[in-house]
Amino acid sequence: MMMKTLVALLLVATIAATAHASGEEEYEIFPLQLNSGAASEDATLQGITCSSWRLAVEVHNIIEWSTVPAECENYIGHYMQIPKYRQDSKAVNREAYLWVRTVPLPRDGRNIWIFDIGETTLSNLPYYSQNGFGVHKFNSTLFDAWVEKGVAPVLPETLKLYNKLLNLGIKIVFLTGRTVSQTDVTVENLKRAGYHTWEKLILKDPKEYSGKTALEYKSAERVKLEKQGYRIIGNTGDQWSDILGPAAGRRTFKVPNPMYYII
Template sequence: MMKTLVALLLVATIAAAAHASGDEEYQNFPLGLKSDGASEHATLQGITCSSWRLAVEVHNIIEWSTVPAECENYIGQYMESPKYRQHSKAVNREAFLWVRDVPFPKDGRNIWIFDLEETILSSLPYYSQNGFGVQKFNSTQFDAWVEKGVAPALPETQKLYNKLLNLGIKIVFLTGRTISHHEVTVKNLKRAGYHTWHKLILKNPAEHSGKTALEYKSAEREKLVKQGYRIIGVTGDQWSDILGPATGIRTFKVPNPMYYII
C-alpha cells in the first residue's frame, strides 16, 4: 500500500512539474513510431497527397507556402508514422556507407555541415499543434517554441553524427536561427544528446539582412572553405541547405514535407 502511494505521488509530481513548465502543449512526441495510418489515397486536385509529397521532396513542386489543407491529415500521419523515420534512415545510412570509404586526408580540416531544424532537431512537437504546415508560418510563435529548448533529436541523423565523430570528421551546425537564440540552442543541443561540435553558426541579421536562406548558407559555407576547411558533406531538410556554392563533395537531404524555405 505504501509503495502504491509513493508511486502515485511521484506521477502526480511529474505531471504538476510539466504543467508548471508550460511544456504540456508539446507533449506529443514525434518519434515513437506510431502505426502507419497515412492514407495513400488522400487527394489534392486530382493527385494523391503522397504524390504531392514526393514531388515536394524531389524539388519538382517548389516555392510553396503551406501544405494544402486537403493533405493535413496525410502529412500529419506520415510525420508520425514509421515511414518518416525509415526514409530518414535511408538517407543517413547512405551518407555513412559513402563517407566511410572516402579517402579524404586525415589532416584535421574535414568538416560535415548539418542544418538544425528537421535535420538534427525535430520541431514536430510544435508543428503537430499548428496543422503540420497547413497554417502560415508564425515567426513569433516559432521563436517562443525555440526558446523552450526542448526540441528532441532526430534519431537517424544523430546516429550519423556519432559515426562521423568516430571517423574524425568535425561537425559544423549551420542554422537559420538568429544569434539571439545562441544560448538556448547550445542547451537544447546538449539536452538532445549532441555534446560535441566544432562550430555552431547562427544567422546574424546585421550581416545577412535581406538574404535568402540559400544565399546566407552559401556565404557561410564559402567562409569555411576560405578558412581552410574541407567540406566532406552537407545534410539538410531544405533544398536551400544543400544548393549553391561550397556544398562539399556530396549533399544529403532528409525528408520534410511540412514547409519550404527559399
C-alpha cells in the same frame, strides 16, 4: 470525441506492437498528439494524391510553395507520426555513412560535415503538430517561442550518423537559420539531445543577412568555412536551400520534410 480518442490509442498501440514484433526499438519522435493528423487517407489534390504531392516536393519538382495543401493535413500528419518518416530518414543517413566510408580522408583535422538543425538534427514536430503540420502560414512569433523552450527532440537517425562521423575523425559544423539571439538555448538543446561536441555552431546574424535568402546565407557561410581552410566532406539538410549553392560539399544529403519550404 471518445471515438477520436479511441482511434488515437489504438494507433499508438499498433505502432508499439509492430515495433516490438519486428525486433526494432520502440520509437516516438515525441509523445503522439493525435488531435489532428490521425487519419491516413491519401486525399486527392488537383488531380494527384497527397503522397504524389509529397514525392514531388521531396525531389524539388514542386518549389516555392508556402503551405501544405489543406487537403493533405491528415496525410502529412500521419506520415510524420509513424515509423515511415523515421525509415525515410534512416535511408538517407545510412547512405551518407556508406558513402563517406569510401572517401579518402586526409588526417589534417580540416574535414568537416555540415548539419542543418531544424528537421535535420532536432525535430520541431511537437510545434507543427499543434499548427496543422504546415497547413497554416508560418508564424515567427509562435515559432520563436517554441524554440526558446529548448525542448526540440532529437532526430535519432541523424544522431547516429553524427556519432559515426566523429568516430571517423570528421568534425561537425551546425549551420542553422536560427538567429544569433537563440545561441544559448540552441547550445543547451543540442547537448540535451545528444550532440555533445562540434567544431562550429553558426547562427544567422539578421543585420549581416538582411534581405538575403536562406540559400544566399548558407552558401556565404560555407564559402567562409572553405576560406578558413576547412574541407566540406558532406552536407545534410531538410531544405534544398541547405544543400544548393557554392561550397555545398563533396556530396549533399536531403532528409525528408514535407511540412515547409524555405527559399
